[in-house]
Amino acid sequence: MKALLQRVSRASVSVGGEEVGRIGAGLVVLLGVAAGDTEADADYLFQKIINLRIFADAASKFNLSLLNTGGELLLVSQFTLLADSRKGRRPDFTKAAPPEQAAALFEYFVGLARAAGLKVATGRFQAHMLVEIHNDGPVTVMLDSRERKSKL
Numbered sequence: 001m002k003a004l005l006q007r008v009s010r011a012s013v014s015v016g017g018e019e020v021g022r023i024g025a026g027l028v029v030l031l032g033v034a035a036g037d038t039e040a041d042a043d044y045l046f047q048k049i050i051n052l053r054i055f056a057d058a059a060s061k062f063n064l065s066l067l068n069t070g071g072e073l074l075l076v077s078q079f080t081l082l083a084d085s086r087k088g089r090r091p092d093f094t095k096a097a098p099p100e101q102a103a104a105l106f107e108y109f110v111g112l113a114r115a116a117g118l119k120v121a122t123g124r125f126q127a128h129m130l131v132e133i134h135n136d137g138p139v140t141v142m143l144d145s146r147e148r149k150s151k152l
Contacts, residue, residue: 001041001105001146002081004030007054007139011074013123014130021121026071028133031109032081033102034095034146041145042105046112054139066118073113076123076131077106099126 005027012022029049055064055071066073079102083091096102103125113120123129 001034001037001045001144002032003045003049003143004032004078004081005049005052005054005139005141005143006030006133007136008074009134009136011134012132013074013076013121014132015124015127020124020129021074023072023074023119023121025069025136026073026119027066028074028076028131030076030078030081031106032078033097033105034082035097035101037097037101037105037145039105039108042109042112044145044148045143046109046116048143050113050116050118052141052143054141067116072119072121074121074123074131075106075110075113076129077102077125 008026008028010024011028012019014020027049050067051065053062053065055062055069057063079093079096082096083093084095085091106125110120110122123131
């Protein structure tokens with residue numbers, strides 16, 4: 001499972017001209033589910049995301065997490081994070097999970113965030129979305145649940 005985090009001052013997502021989610025200061029998380037991912041991958045990434053110290057303290061140092069700041073989350077499913085572009089000119093998406101598996105893990109991830117008491121907004125799974133992101137910094141971080149396994 002891959003997650004691209006962007007620290008934002010605000011963000012929103014629209015589908016077909018209708019706004020379906022909006023947050024204030026916090027994180028936009030673009031979440032890609034790979035074939036073979038499990039709830040353990042989602043658990044790992046969720047804990048990493050909410051505890052990652054990428055928000056500035058009073059001394060302008062990255063010492064605060066989403067939990068420390070009371071920030072909000074906009075979660076958007078994005079299978080294109082699993083693109084393999086090493087060969088040819090058209091990305092290969094065969095490493096992405098099938099839609100039914102990806103939807104289930106995405107909803108599991110959303111459930112983790114809501115159970116933690118965070119303000120959560122989401123996009124709409126398998127829809128063409130317009131995401132408006134007001135980067136703060138900008139601060140952008142890529143996380144991959146499979147990388148933890150190779151570093152233990």
